[in-house]
Amino acid sequence: EAQVTQNPRYLITVTGKKLTVTCSQNMNHEYMSWYRQDPGLGLRQIYYSMNVEVTDKGDVPEGYKVSRKEKRNFPLILESPSPNQTSLYFCASSFLTSGGNTGELFFGEGSRLTVL
């Protein structure tokens, strides 16, 4: 079954304790991206990747890191989480079209993170 898998789905942590949210897709998609969703603000892009070892900042990258060492995986790292990073996080993947745009985005089920 084609899917994007995120883990953990729910996490409560404390300020400053490093954490990683994993994301894996089995569709051989070139493009992967992380979003956060907050009430009243909609979905905002954190980082994205066009292929292995190619990543770029989205609109709200501060406080996050990513890596793309393998095509299928795109982990999101919070080196020193803070309460303002409490949010619902989505990983997504897509093929890239011949025109260089993203196609249909397939989302993971989301990871709800609370930082105390």
Add this chain to the structure above:
Amino acid sequence: RKEVEQDPGPFNVPEGATVAFNCTYSNSASQSFFWYRQDCRKEPKLLMSVYSSGNEDGRFTAQLNRASQYISLLIRDSKLSDSATYLCVVNRGAGSYQLTFGKGTKLSVIP
């Protein structure tokens, strides 16, 4: 003008009604347009892409007006299962890998 703007709703409509959502975008270079559907606390899922000529998928019709920079979604014969938040999504121009999501329009279909 915000990059992508949607009426947040909520739209409360009876079953069987026709409902229309509009979305305006500010970047005239945008080339790809989509409507996604998001159920409460779930991940967004593609409802339909929006093409210049307009497109229809069953009860759903999407249209694009480049001159006025808006896209629309029409839902005919609303079902209870159509209750969700509808997200307007626009790319940032040719070759852009970034998409901008609207904040969504909430639809509740009432029995």
